[in-house]
Amino acid sequence: MTHVMRQQWVMGNWKMNPLTRDEATQLATSISQTSIKENTNLAVAPSMLHLQAVADHVTNSVMIMSQDLCAFSQAQGAYTGDVSAEQLADSGVGAVLIGHSERRQYHAETDDVLIEKMKHALSAGLMVVFCVGEQQAEREAGTHLSVVAEQVRSVLEAVTPNASKLIIAYEPVWAIGTGLSASADDAQAMHAHIRNTTSDLHSDYAGVSILYGGSVKPANAPELAACDDIDGALVGGASLDAAQFLDIYRAFG
Ligand code: PGA
Numbered sequence: 001m002t003h004v005m006r007q008q009w010v011m012g013n014w015k016m017n018p019l020t021r022d023e024a025t026q027l028a029t030s031i032s033q034t035s036i037k038e039n040t041n042l043a044v045a046p047s048m049l050h051l052q053a054v055a056d057h058v059t060n061s062v063m064i065m066s067q068d069l070c071a072f073s074q075a076q077g078a079y080t081g082d083v084s085a086e087q088l089a090d091s092g093v094g095a096v097l098i099g100h101s102e103r104r105q106y107h108a109e110t111d112d113v114l115i116e117k118m119k120h121a122l123s124a125g126l127m128v129v130f131c132v133g134e135q136q137a138e139r140e141a142g143t144h145l146s147v148v149a150e151q152v153r154s155v156l157e158a159v160t161p162n163a164s165k166l167i168i169a170y171e172p173v174w175a176i177g178t179g180l181s182a183s184a185d186d187a188q189a190m191h192a193h194i195r196n197t198t199s200d201l202h203s204d205y206a207g208v209s210i211l212y213g214g215s216v217k218p219a220n221a222p223e224l225a226a227c228d229d230i231d232g233a234l235v236g237g238a239s240l241d242a243a244q245f246l247d248i249y250r251a252f253g
Helices: 021-032 048-057 085-090 101-106 111-123 136-140 144-159 184-201 203-207 221-225 242-251
Strands: 008-013 040-045 062-066 095-098 127-132 166-170 209-213 232-235
Touching (some): 008 242, 021 040, 021 062, 021 242, 048 062, 085 111, 095 111, 111 127, 111 144, 127 144, 144 166, 184 203, 184 221, 221 232
Parallel strands (some): 008 040, 008 232, 095 127, 127 166, 166 209, 209 232
């Protein structure tokens, strides 16, 4: 593996928003009007249906990501409703989210599914944004550090992406879409723990960026950005408002 340096990223996960293609392209246009800082990358993950329209409306320096990909085939075939890693790469997608808690919850995605998705994404040359995070009950029980370390190990021991193709997003499930964010201290402690866990798997993983996600807003972005082991943000709700999203972007880097 080549030696990799941590990079700053601010990523918008639009989920199943906005409702119309016009709104999606307007959001993309507003976001791409900002000047991209040399040290902080910007990315958005629109709905699959709006990917191409959004790709046509952003400047080259905003990376387009997919929220999902087919677990069964890297290329093409009889998989109704699925979109493959190669189709995504062919459409200008640069990265894909894998392991988001909403996919784990609503689509019952297991580690085995995540492993297959990760293999296909990497073979097609995509970067992977691997999401992990504990449930509220796990944090209350004090098992959050071991739960998240296990999520990280169970997939990265099986796949081991090149460090330059891997980003990790720590998203405590209880903080997603709830307005409850992890405190900067708690987030920092978990990020340091994830970095230790991944560095034990492969020394190059010390250079992997670890993003925080879960109710990131302009108000809490600066304190998160100030933490040593937080390399950026994966933003849901606030990424649907260009002004808020760009305020968060400016807080990092
Ligand atoms: P949120 O979502 O910012 O709305 O909490 C984050 C995410 O799910 O990636």
